[in-house]
Amino acid sequence: xxxxxNSSQQQNRGAxxxxxxxxxxxxxxxxxxxxxxxxxxxxxxxxxxxxLIRELITKKTVIGTGMTQEVKRCTAAIDEAARGQKVCVVxxxxxxxxxxxGLVLELIKERxxxxxxxxxxxxxxPIIEVVPGVPALCAAAAALGAPLMHDFAAISLSDRLTPWDxxxxxxxxxxxxxxxxxxxxxxxKGRPSHINKARDILLKHKKGETPAGIVKGAARADETIxxxxxxxxxxxxxxxxxxxxxxxSQSYTHGGWIITPRGYKLDKPGKATGSGQN
Amino acid sequence: xxxxxNSSQQQNRGAxxxxxxxxxxxxxxxxxxxxxxxxxxxxxxxxxxxxLIRELITKKTVIGTGMTQEVKRCTAAIDEAARGQKVCVVxxxxxxxxxxxGLVLELIKERxxxxxxxxxxxxxxPIIEVVPGVPALCAAAAALGAPLMHDFAAISLSDRLTPWDxxxxxxxxxxxxxxxxxxxxxxxKGRPSHINKARDILLKHKKGETPAGIVKGAARADETIxxxxxxxxxxxxxxxxxxxxxxxSQSYTHGGWIITPRGYKLDKPGKATGSGQN
Numbered sequence: 001x002x003x004x005x006n007s008s009q010q011q012n013r014g015a016x017x018x019x020x021x022x023x024x025x026x027x028x029x030x031x032x033x034x035x036x037x038x039x040x041x042x043x044x045x046x047x048x049x050x051x052l053i054r055e056l057i058t059k060k061t062v063i064g065t066g067m068t069q070e071v072k073r074c075t076a077a078i079d080e081a082a083r084g085q086k087v088c089v090v091x092x093x094x095x096x097x098x099x100x101x102g103l104v105l106e107l108i109k110e111r112x113x114x115x116x117x118x119x120x121x122x123x124x125x126p127i128i129e130v131v132p133g134v135p136a137l138c139a140a141a142a143a144l145g146a147p148l149m150h151d152f153a154a155i156s157l158s159d160r161l162t163p164w165d166x167x168x169x170x171x172x173x174x175x176x177x178x179x180x181x182x183x184x185x186x187x188x189k190g191r192p193s194h195i196n197k198a199r200d201i202l203l204k205h206k207k208g209e210t211p212a213g214i215v216k217g218a219a220r221a222d223e224t225i226x227x228x229x230x231x232x233x234x235x236x237x238x239x240x241x242x243x244x245x246x247x248x249s250q251s252y253t254h255g256g257w258i259i260t261p262r263g264y265k266l267d268k269p270g271k272a273t274g275s276g277q278n
Numbered sequence: 279x280x281x282x283x284n285s286s287q288q289q290n291r292g293a294x295x296x297x298x299x300x301x302x303x304x305x306x307x308x309x310x311x312x313x314x315x316x317x318x319x320x321x322x323x324x325x326x327x328x329x330l331i332r333e334l335i336t337k338k339t340v341i342g343t344g345m346t347q348e349v350k351r352c353t354a355a356i357d358e359a360a361r362g363q364k365v366c367v368v369x370x371x372x373x374x375x376x377x378x379x380g381l382v383l384e385l386i387k388e389r390x391x392x393x394x395x396x397x398x399x400x401x402x403x404p405i406i407e408v409v410p411g412v413p414a415l416c417a418a419a420a421a422l423g424a425p426l427m428h429d430f431a432a433i434s435l436s437d438r439l440t441p442w443d444x445x446x447x448x449x450x451x452x453x454x455x456x457x458x459x460x461x462x463x464x465x466x467k468g469r470p471s472h473i474n475k476a477r478d479i480l481l482k483h484k485k486g487e488t489p490a491g492i493v494k495g496a497a498r499a500d501e502t503i504x505x506x507x508x509x510x511x512x513x514x515x516x517x518x519x520x521x522x523x524x525x526x527s528q529s530y531t532h533g534g535w536i537i538t539p540r541g542y543k544l545d546k547p548g549k550a551t552g553s554g555q556n
Binding site for chain 1: 298300306307348383386387388411420421424430439444445448452456535540547
């Protein structure tokens with residue numbers, strides 16, 4: 001059991017939780033993510049995501065900044081935790097999928113290397129924990145039925161942090177090996193034509209009638225779901241809040257769903273099975 | 279508002295929830311997944327996964343079968359829902375990632391095509407909803423720090439439902455385009471050497487010192503985390519409950535984490551930043 005002294009040290013120890021709040025609606029958050037936010041007096045995040053959890057953070061110190069201020073925001077969070085504060089950095093979806101987990105850990109390494117925080121005694125370091133969440137790709141897939149189900153690749157079309165030729169190389173590789181493909185960040189004002197180039201690459205390897213699902217604001221109040229094909233996908237509204245899932249060669253549509261078979265041999269349907277446990 | 283008659287119809291309408299229970303510990307389940315299970319008198323799933331939610335299902339009809347009886351299990355679930363029952367098919371992780379969402383929807387299509395369930399009136403059809411969960415890949419990534427963070431490919435090494443040459447083609451494609459790679463089902467008694475072949479393919483395209491994270495039982499009581507390299511990965515215990523994450527060319531290790539940089543330009547660390555909102 002902790003001595004009083006140990007308890008007091010524990011209370012002064014900061015904590016930095018890098019939390020995924022899931023795709024949008026609070027019902028898709030995990031209990032652990034909610035507990036981390038409730039336990040933390042300081043909440044840090046991109047303003048648009050903070051709005052999704054507004055009811056959880058009304059009495060907290062909120063450090064919210066705009067889209068391109070990630071480094072500033074995450075540095076402030078680390079410094080607060082180093083002072084002994086409990087802090088959550090929140091990301092929508094999962095913090096490890098195109099979100100803040102990497103940047104926070106990169107910044108911690110930089111500050112350790114530079115001697116700002118030596119933290120040679122592990123007990124003197126804040127608790128640092130990544131709390132996973134439901135990523136946008138799973139929320140979008142659920143809205144579309146079952147389009148993933150087999151090997152898939154996730155590719156972001158944003159070239160803000162990645163050279164465009166590497167993005168093209170990955171699109172070609174994934175499409176040529178018949179992966180299901182999840183496209184993040186398909187379009188923004190600064191790069192409206194990337195999705196057109198991506199579509200052309202897909203068509204080099206996939207049939208035009210391959211199912212394409214377009215989900216805007218997955219699991220949010222304004223969710224819209226479009227099921228179309230690779231040939232037709234550019235005729236639909238696509239923006240930065242959109243996730244696109246492109247099927248593999250086996251994917252098909254049925255009853256408002258995209259289904260990618262896993263490969264199970266299906267029994268010939270006869271009459272309904274009997275009830276009971278087995 | 280519903281009339282009494284409508285309410286009565288609603289009560290007789292079956293529901294089939296295809297639910298992701300997350301990686302293991304109940305704290306990683308979403309509120310929506312818990313609500314779906316609580317609302318459903320019939321719970322269907324692979325026995326190992328049902329054990330993870332035992333405390334939620336003590337008073338329910340449980341249809342639990344072994345590993346290779348997926349078709350039997352999902353057919354029984356559909357038939358129960360068609361009779362007006364509320365049913366959950368549970369999968370660990372997310373139901374759309376190598377799990378049951380696809381098979382359930384495939385079986386529904388088969389039974390509709392065969393006329394077992396015509397369901398031409400949408401109101402007469404059971405409610406069918408996929409409830410997303412935290413996939414194993416996100417739980418494993420969180421345990422390892424931030425290894426995903428950039429474009430990634432998920433590949434299963436199980437050739438029970440997929441020809442091995444297609445798996446090899448995808449490993450080659452993903453490794454050659456410098457994707458982070460998540461390996462599901464790396465090893466089982468029936469195919470102990472697949473992971474060796476996969477490692478050899480990875481080494482054709484990736485450096486031997488590329489970080490590799492091995493997570494067994496992510497977010498479960500017996501979770502084990504190993505951080506190693508592609509060269510050394512086969513010296514560690516790997517089994518069917520293991521998820522392996524292989525970095526890209528930029529990934530590195532630091533302080534017990536694998537970090538894949540997203541590409542942000544980091545500020546030179548100076549002194550700690552000031553506190554306050556901005």
